[in-house]
Amino acid sequence: MTRRLRVAIVGYGSGGQAAALALARDGHEVEVFERVPNPGPVGAGFLLQPTGLQALWRLGLLDAVRTHGAPVARLYGETPCGRAVMDMRYADLDARLTGIGMQRGALFALLHAAIGAQVGIQLHVDHAVEELDCDAGRLRDARWRWHGPFDVLVVADGSASALRAQVTASRIDKPYPWGALWCLLPEGDWSWPTELRQRYLLARQMAGMLPVGCMPGDPVRRLSFFWSLPVNGFGDWRTAGRDAWMQQLQALWPEAHARMGEDFDVSCLARAAYRDAIPKRWWRGRTVLLGDAAHAMSPQLGQGVNMALVDALELAKQLGQSTSTTDAFAAYETARRAHLAAYHRYSRWLTPLFQSHHDGIARLRDAAFLPAGRLPFASGHMLRVLSGTQQGWFGRYRLEPGFVDALHRASPANQTE
Numbered sequence: 001m002t003r004r005l006r007v008a009i010v011g012y013g014s015g016g017q018a019a020a021l022a023l024a025r026d027g028h029e030v031e032v033f034e035r036v037p038n039p040g041p042v043g044a045g046f047l048l049q050p051t052g053l054q055a056l057w058r059l060g061l062l063d064a065v066r067t068h069g070a071p072v073a074r075l076y077g078e079t080p081c082g083r084a085v086m087d088m089r090y091a092d093l094d095a096r097l098t099g100i101g102m103q104r105g106a107l108f109a110l111l112h113a114a115i116g117a118q119v120g121i122q123l124h125v126d127h128a129v130e131e132l133d134c135d136a137g138r139l140r141d142a143r144w145r146w147h148g149p150f151d152v153l154v155v156a157d158g159s160a161s162a163l164r165a166q167v168t169a170s171r172i173d174k175p176y177p178w179g180a181l182w183c184l185l186p187e188g189d190w191s192w193p194t195e196l197r198q199r200y201l202l203a204r205q206m207a208g209m210l211p212v213g214c215m216p217g218d219p220v221r222r223l224s225f226f227w228s229l230p231v232n233g234f235g236d237w238r239t240a241g242r243d244a245w246m247q248q249l250q251a252l253w254p255e256a257h258a259r260m261g262e263d264f265d266v267s268c269l270a271r272a273a274y275r276d277a278i279p280k281r282w283w284r285g286r287t288v289l290l291g292d293a294a295h296a297m298s299p300q301l302g303q304g305v306n307m308a309l310v311d312a313l314e315l316a317k318q319l320g321q322s323t324s325t326t327d328a329f330a331a332y333e334t335a336r337r338a339h340l341a342a343y344h345r346y347s348r349w350l351t352p353l354f355q356s357h358h359d360g361i362a363r364l365r366d367a368a369f370l371p372a373g374r375l376p377f378a379s380g381h382m383l384r385v386l387s388g389t390q391q392g393w394f395g396r397y398r399l400e401p402g403f404v405d406a407l408h409r410a411s412p413a414n415q416t417e
């Protein structure tokens with residue numbers, strides 16, 4: 001399609017931001033509708049995988065991401081007595097690959113700055129969208145104003161999307177029983193600045209530390225801390241009080257307890273909940289789903305934001321090369337479902353292994369996860385799942401050689417050579 005499309009995007013999260021940028025760069029006229037008056041990041045940090053980094057490379061943002069993020073070479077999880085449960089390194093898949101931990105605020109700011117510098121994007125804040133006319137390409141905001149018609153309506157309103165049901169029925173759409181508490185901490189003298197570290201006590205307790213680098217304008221490097229908690233256990237956690245929780249953390253992971261310090265204020269811990277959603281289809285009429293709205297899953301595999309970024313680039317590509325928007329939507333859904341097929345199931349299967357009261361399953365995990373991951377076929381498969389490059393059950397998601405070289409060149413080891 002060579003004609004200039006009028007595109008509306010609902011949601012200014014990572015998926016909506018990347019879609020706005022990619023579509024405006026292709027010459028389309030983009031309007032973004034975001035419900036909050038002052039958009040900003042919600043959440044502490046995330047791990048960008050090679051797939052998401054490739055999308056950011058295509059948007060011209062890889063260098064900025066590298067500057068502010070923290071390279072993560074290894075994912076390591078252990079029990080309180082130091083028994084390894086998980087140990088995966090990107091280099092075992094390809095010596096040139098790495099993940100990058102990043103503050104949500106940093107990615108938000110980089111995408112926001114790029115959008116500000118891009119012609120053809122209009123951002124409407126404080127515009128909660130309540131109703132879609134999927135076939136006519138119109139949307140209604142909470143003040144009963146209709147906008148459009150647009151040629152394309154992109155629904156990127158996140159995992160708890162209230163609009164998904166107006167586009168399609170869902171095969172699954174339900175909250176997970178467990179969530180997390182999270183906060184940012186100064187990195188200080190943390191011993192593992194290039195690793196995502198986790199500690200598990202069966203599946204009842206899990207804590208993690210992810211190096212996430214710094215924010216534009218703030219040189220302090222930080223860690224993203226998370227603590228697993230049942231969604232309905234939050235009241236009990238608060239009632240038990242700060243000291244009881246700090247004692248639990250001390251017993252589970254003394255180094256994390258020490259990094260928090262004696263004065264740690266638990267009120268800075270924020271709550272996060274997850275959903276599992278599989279819509280029956282991803283588009284109807286002029287309207288198409290993107291990001292968590294299309295495929296919400298537990299963050300156990302750390303893929304959500306990466307998949308949202310890849311969605312954005314794939315949608316722009318298909319709109320650029322198809323003869324109609326419906327052909328583009330169909331090709332986009334096919335391509336994205338092919339990539340995502342295994343991830344939904346893995347995240348649903350794996351989450352109870354790490355977040356549940358099933359002690360037997362957790363003991364099996366402690367005994368079998370690491371040896372299983374060292375079997376010849378399983379090792380490559382698990383590494384591809386981690387890096388986002390598993391395509392369906394048996395395929396490989398293709399990373400472009402130019403991107404892999406760029407990621408390798410940007411690694412700190414190569415810059416100091």
Ligand SMILES: Cc1cc2nc3c(=O)[nH]c(=O)nc-3n(C[C@H](O)[C@H](O)[C@H](O)COP(=O)(O)OP(=O)(O)OC[C@H]3O[C@@H](n4cnc5c(N)ncnc54)[C@H](O)[C@@H]3O)c2cc1C
Binds near residue numbers: 046290
């Ligand atoms: C604790 C936790 C840890 C995570 N860790 C990782 C990780 O390490 N790696 C990873 O890849 N992913 C991770 N994720 C998942 C990741 O955060 C999401 O997959 C990603 O943010 C989805 O982006 P999105 O743009 O689809 O949705 P969102 O980021 O949720 O953005 C949706 C936007 O839509 C707006 N909106 C909602 N409703 C409306 C409406 N009606 N009208 C207008 N605007 C609306 C919202 O205000 C928001 O700005 C994690 C998630 C959690 C909860």
